[in-house]
Amino acid sequence: MLEDGLREDELFRHLSSIKEKDRSYRKVLSSMCSIPHxxxxxxxxxxxxxxxxxxxxxxxxxxxxxxxxxxxxxxxxxxxxxxxxxxxxxxxxxxxxxxxxxxxxxxxxxxxxxxxxxxxxxxxxxxxxxxxxxxxxxxxxxxxxxxxxxxxxxxxxxxxxxxxxxxxxxxxxxxxxxxxxxxxxxxxxxxxxxxxxxxxxxxxxxxxxxxxxxxxxxxxxxxxxxxxxxxxxxxxxxxxxxxxxxxxxxxxxxxxxxxxxxxxxxxxxxxxxxxxxDHLGRKGMIEVVERCMENTRFLIRGMEELGHPVAVQPSVNVASFSCDETPDGWIVSRTRHGHMRTVCMPHITRETLEEFLKDVGEM
Amino acid sequence: MLEDGLREDELFRHLSSIKEKDRSYRKVLSSMCSIPHxxxxxxxxxxxxxxxxxxxxxxxxxxxxxxxxxxxxxxxxxxxxxxxxxxxxxxxxxxxxxxxxxxxxxxxxxxxxxxxxxxxxxxxxxxxxxxxxxxxxxxxxxxxxxxxxxxxxxxxxxxxxxxxxxxxxxxxxxxxxxxxxxxxxxxxxxxxxxxxxxxxxxxxxxxxxxxxxxxxxxxxxxxxxxxxxxxxxxxxxxxxxxxxxxxxxxxxxxxxxxxxxxxxxxxxxxxxxxxxxDHLGRKGMIEVVERCMENTRFLIRGMEELGHPVAVQPSVNVASFSCDETPDGWIVSRTRHGHMRTVCMPHITRETLEEFLKDVGEM
The missing domain is CATH 3.40.640.10 (Type I PLP-dependent aspartate aminotransferase-like (Major domain))
Structure with missing residues (x-):
C-alpha cells in the first residue's frame, strides 16, 4: 500500500488510462450484458x-x-x-x-x-x-x-x-x-x-x-x-x-x-x-426488443447469404452460426458445439452488423 | 407494468421522494456499512x-x-x-x-x-x-x-x-x-x-x-x-x-x-x-481508523459515566453496552446476549456521539 496516497487528479488520470484497456461494447457480439441505460x-x-x-x-x-x-x-x-x-x-x-x-x-x-x-x-x-x-x-x-x-x-x-x-x-x-x-x-x-x-x-x-x-x-x-x-x-x-x-x-x-x-x-x-x-414502459420495451430481434434476423440473413447458416432459428436475440473463423477486431464466442455465437444486445446497431458482415465476407 | 412509461422528470421526482424514506446514516450506530467515500x-x-x-x-x-x-x-x-x-x-x-x-x-x-x-x-x-x-x-x-x-x-x-x-x-x-x-x-x-x-x-x-x-x-x-x-x-x-x-x-x-x-x-x-x-494511502487509513477508535473510546467513557458499562473492551470500533433502552430517533442494534450494540463508522462524528450520550442520559 502507498504510504502517502495519491492526489485526486493523479488518481483519476491513472483510472482513466486503465479504463482505456477495457473493451468498449461497440464490437462485442458475445455478451449478454450491455451499456446500462x-x-x-x-x-x-x-x-x-x-x-x-x-x-x-x-x-x-x-x-x-x-x-x-x-x-x-x-x-x-x-x-x-x-x-x-x-x-x-x-x-x-x-x-x-x-x-x-x-x-x-x-x-x-x-x-x-x-x-x-x-x-x-x-x-x-x-x-x-x-x-x-x-x-x-x-x-x-x-x-x-x-x-x-x-x-x-x-x-x-x-x-x-x-x-x-x-x-x-x-x-x-x-x-x-x-x-x-x-x-x-x-x-x-x-x-x-x-x-x-x-x-x-x-x-x-x-x-x-x-x-x-x-x-x-x-x-x-x-x-x-x-x-x-x-x-x-x-x-x-x-x-x-x-x-x-x-x-x-x-x-x-x-x-x-x-x-x-x-x-x-x-x-x-x-x-x-x-x-x-418505468421510463420505457411496455411500449418502450417492445421497441427495444423489436429492434434487437430485427437485428438478429438481419444478421441471420446476412450470414446465410455468406454461406454461414444459423444453427437453429432462435426465439430471442441470440444466434449461432456454422462459421469457424472470427473476423479481426470483433468479439464473438463459441458454443460447446463449436458454433460462432452472437447476441444482438441494444448496443449493437444495424451499422455495426453491416460492418461485421462485411468483415466476415472478407475473411 | 406501465404501458407508456414515465417522462424522466416525473420518474426522478418519484425516485427522489422514495429516497427520502431511506434513513440517512447520521444517527445510525448499528451498521457496518457507511457513506461511500x-x-x-x-x-x-x-x-x-x-x-x-x-x-x-x-x-x-x-x-x-x-x-x-x-x-x-x-x-x-x-x-x-x-x-x-x-x-x-x-x-x-x-x-x-x-x-x-x-x-x-x-x-x-x-x-x-x-x-x-x-x-x-x-x-x-x-x-x-x-x-x-x-x-x-x-x-x-x-x-x-x-x-x-x-x-x-x-x-x-x-x-x-x-x-x-x-x-x-x-x-x-x-x-x-x-x-x-x-x-x-x-x-x-x-x-x-x-x-x-x-x-x-x-x-x-x-x-x-x-x-x-x-x-x-x-x-x-x-x-x-x-x-x-x-x-x-x-x-x-x-x-x-x-x-x-x-x-x-x-x-x-x-x-x-x-x-x-x-x-x-x-x-x-x-x-x-x-x-x-490509493487516495488515502496508509497514512490516510490510519487517520480514519484512529478517529473511529477515538470515537469508540469516547463513547465507552461516556456510556460508563452514565452507568452503562461496556461488555468488553473491543479491538475494533464496535462497542456493546449494558443498556436496555434505546433513545428515540437513534438506530442501534442488540447482540444475541441483549447488549446494546454500536459501531463508530466514519460517518459517526464526535458531535453525533455527544448528542447520542445526551439522549441516553435523558432516557
Whole structure:
C-alpha cells in the first residue's frame, strides 16, 4: 500500500488510462450484458449507498425492490410472486435449486438439467452437493423431454427448463416440462435470466412463465436485457413458503430474518432496473426488443447469404452460426458445439452488423 | 407494468421522494456499512458497466481487481495471496468453507465455528450441507479455544476465527487457532470482513493474518471500513491451488474457467475500493481508523459515566453496552446476549456521539 496516497487528479488520470484497456461494447457480439441505460445510471447514483441487506434502514429502497418484483411478477403472469433482487442469474439458480433441495428433503438428491443450460447450474450443484443429471438436446437445441423424463428417479428433487438459452437463444418445451413436474410432483425452475425480459415483449412467444401451473420458480436478470446497472438479477417463486427454507435469523440487523444468499445487497442496481422499466414502459420495451430481434434476423440473413447458416432459428436475440473463423477486431464466442455465437444486445446497431458482415465476407 | 412509461422528470421526482424514506446514516450506530467515500463513487461511475465476470472484455478493470487483491494481500502479510472480489462477507465465507470442504473430501463434513461468528456461517453451512459445530465464547466474548479443540473429530474439515466480531468488536485468539490448525492439519478461515481494514492500522493489534502459518484464507470487505461503494468483499487464500476446487468451465466467455460464486460481477465497486486505498494511502487509513477508535473510546467513557458499562473492551470500533433502552430517533442494534450494540463508522462524528450520550442520559 502507498504510504502517502495519491492526489485526486493523479488518481483519476491513472483510472482513466486503465479504463482505456477495457473493451468498449461497440464490437462485442458475445455478451449478454450491455451499456446500462442512462436512467439506470442516474437512479443507481441516487441510491448508491443503499444496502438492501439492512432493509429497515433503507425502507425507500426496499419499497423499490418490492415494486421491481411486482413488475416482473406481473410480466411472468403472477403479480403476487414472491422474490428478491439477486446478484445475478447464478445466485438465482443456486437459490432455486437450494429451495428445491430443502423442499424435497432427499438424502442423495439429483436434479435434471438440460444439457444446454448455463454453466452456473454445474456450480450450483457442486455447491449444494446435488447430483446433476444432464438431459440431451434435440437437433433443435432444446431439451429432449422424453430423455429428461427417463432420468427422473426417487431421488430427483426438481427439473430445470431454459427460456432463452445462452448458446442458441432457444426456449425449452416448458409447457411439457410443467406437465411432467405436476405429474411427478417435482419442483420446476425456469431460467429466464435472458429471455424473461425478451419473450414477454414478442407476440406469439412460447409459454414459459407462471401461467404454466407446474412452474415453481423463475429467474429474470434486469442487468441483461433490462439494461440496468450490474448487479441485478431476480428470483421469483410461486409459493412464498418456499423461502422459509432459505431463511436464517439475523441478529443485530433491522429485520429479524432474511432469505437471500448474500448479506449486503446494493440498492443502486435495483433502482436502476426499476427506472428503466418505468421510463420505457411496455411500449418502450417492445421497441427495444423489436429492434434487437430485427437485428438478429438481419444478421441471420446476412450470414446465410455468406454461406454461414444459423444453427437453429432462435426465439430471442441470440444466434449461432456454422462459421469457424472470427473476423479481426470483433468479439464473438463459441458454443460447446463449436458454433460462432452472437447476441444482438441494444448496443449493437444495424451499422455495426453491416460492418461485421462485411468483415466476415472478407475473411 | 406501465404501458407508456414515465417522462424522466416525473420518474426522478418519484425516485427522489422514495429516497427520502431511506434513513440517512447520521444517527445510525448499528451498521457496518457507511457513506461511500467520494472518490469511490467517482471511480465506480467510470467503471459502471464493467463486468468482471467476463474479464477478457474488461482487462483494465480486471487489472484493478488484481491490484486490489495485491494491496489487501500485502496488508494481510502475503502480497502473493490469491483471491478475487466477492459480493461481500457472506460470499467470501461460503467460498472459504466450500474450499475447505472440497479440500478435505469428508463424507459427513463438520466445521467448528465460534459461537460469536456472523450468522452468514449458518447460511454457508446450510447451503454446503456441512454440520456447523459452535464453540462457546469465554466471558471476554472471544472463542474458547479449548472447547473449540474438543469439538474437532475425524470429519472436521476446518475452523473459523473472527478478527473483529460483529457483536463485540473482539478478535479471537487466532494465533492459538493457527497452532491447532497446523497441529491437526485443518483449514483455518479468518473472517476479517470488518477487522481486516481496521487492525492493520492500529499499533499493537493482535496477529490474525497470513503471518500465522496456519491461516488458510481471509475475508476482508472494502465496503465496510474500506468506504468503497457496495458490493465489494474480498476472499484471499494462501495456496492458489485452493481455487482449483471451485472452478467450472466457462464456455462462451472470454476466459476458459472461473472460480467465483457469482457470474456477472460489478467492476465499479472494485475500482471504488482501490481508489479509496490509493487516495488515502496508509497514512490516510490510519487517520480514519484512529478517529473511529477515538470515537469508540469516547463513547465507552461516556456510556460508563452514565452507568452503562461496556461488555468488553473491543479491538475494533464496535462497542456493546449494558443498556436496555434505546433513545428515540437513534438506530442501534442488540447482540444475541441483549447488549446494546454500536459501531463508530466514519460517518459517526464526535458531535453525533455527544448528542447520542445526551439522549441516553435523558432516557
Amino acid at each position: 442512462p436512467v439506470a445510471v442516474r437512479a443507481h447514483n441516487i441510491f448508491i449507498e443503499s444496502n438492501l441487506g439492512d432493509p429497515g434502514l433503507f425502507m425507500g429502497t426496499a419499497s423499490l425492490e418490492a415494486e421491481l418484483i411486482e413488475r416482473l411478477g406481473s410480466l411472468m403472469s403472477l403479480p403476487e410472486a414472491c422474490g428478491y433482487a439477486t446478484s445475478g442469474g447464478t445466485e438465482s439458480n443456486i437459490q432455486a435449486l437450494r429451495i428445491a433441495r430443502e423442499n424435497a428433503g432427499k438424502k442423495s438428491p439429483n436434479v435434471i438439467i438440460p444439457e444446454s443450460a448455463h454453466f452456473s447450474f454445474e456450480k450450483a450443484c457442486d455447491i449444494l452437493s446435488i447430483e446433476m443429471r444432464q438431459a440431451p438436446s434435440t437437433e433443435k437445441y432444446i431439451v429432449d423431454t422424453e430423455r429428461m423424463e427417463d432420468l427422473i428417479d426417487g431421488n430427483t428433487i426438481g427439473m430445470v427448463g431454459v427460456a432463452g438459452t445462452t448458446e442458441y437463444g432457444t426456449v425449452d418445451p416448458i409447457e411439457h416440462l410443467s406437465d411432467i413436474a405436476l405429474d411427478r410432483d417435482l419442483f420446476l425452475h425456469v431460467d429466464a435470466a435472458f429471455g424473461g425480459l425478451v419473450l414477454p415483449f414478442i407476440k406469439g412467444s412460447p409459454p414459459f412463465d407462471f401461467r404454466l401451473d407446474g412452474v415453481s420458480s423463475i429467474s429474470v436478470d434486469p442487468h441483461k436485457m433490462g439494461m440496468s446497472t450490474i448487479p441485478c438479477g431476480c428470483i421469483m417463486v410461486r409459493n412464498p413458503d418456499f423461502f422459509r427454507s432459505t431463511e436464517v435469523d439475523t441478529p443485530y440487523l433491522t429485520v429479524k430474518k432474511e432469505c437471500t444468499l448474500c448479506g449486503t445487497r446494493p440498492g443502486g442496481p435495483v433502482a436502476g432496473a426499476l427506472a428503466v422499466l | 467520494p472518490v469511490a463513487v467517482r471511480a465506480h461511475n467510470i467503471f459502471i458497466e464493467s463486468n468482471l465476470g467476463d474479464p477478457g472484455l474488461f482487462m483494465g478493470t480486471a487489472s484493478l481487481e488484481a491490484e486490489l487483491i495485491e494491496r489487501l494481500g500485502s496488508l494481510m502479510s502475503l502480497p502473493e495471496a490469491c483471491g478475487y472480489a466477492t459480493s461481500g462477507g457472506t460470499e467470501s465465507n461460503i467460498q472459504a468453507l466450500r474450499i475447505a470442504r472440497e479440500n478435505a473430501g469428508k463424507k459427513s463434513p463438520n466445521v467448528i465455528i465460534p459461537e460469536s461468528a456472523h450468522f452468514s456461517f449458518e447460511k454457508a453451512c446450510d447451503i454446503l450441507s456441512i454440520e456447523m459445530r459452535q464453540a462457546p465464547s469465554t466471558e471476554k466474548y472471544i472463542v474458547d479455544t479449548e472447547r473449540m479443540e474438543d469439538l474437532i473429530d475425524g470429519n472436521t474439515i476446518g475452523m473459523v476465527g473472527v478478527a473483529g466480531t460483529t457483536e463485540y468488536g473482539t478478535v479471537d485468539p487466532i494465533e492459538h487457532l493457527s497452532d491447532i490448525a497446523l497441529d491437526r492439519d485443518l483449514f483455518l478461515h479468518v473472517d476479517a470482513a470488518f477487522g481486516g481494514l481496521v487492525l492493520p492500522f492500529i499499533k499493537g493489534s493482535p496477529p490474525f493474518d497470513f503471518r500465522l502459518d496456519g491461516v488458510s484464507s481471509i475475508s476482508v470487505d472494502p465496503h465496510k471500513m474500506g468506504m468503497s461503494t457496495i458490493p465489494c468483499g474480498c476472499i484471499m487464500v494462501r495456496n492458489p491451488d485452493f481455487f482449483r476446487s471451485t472452478e467450472v468451465d466457462t464456455p462462451y466467455l472470454t476466459v476458459k474457467k472461473e472460480c467465483t460464486l457469482c457470474g456477472t460481477r460489478p467492476g465499479g465497486p472494485v475500482a471504488g475500493a482501490l481508489a479509496v486505498l
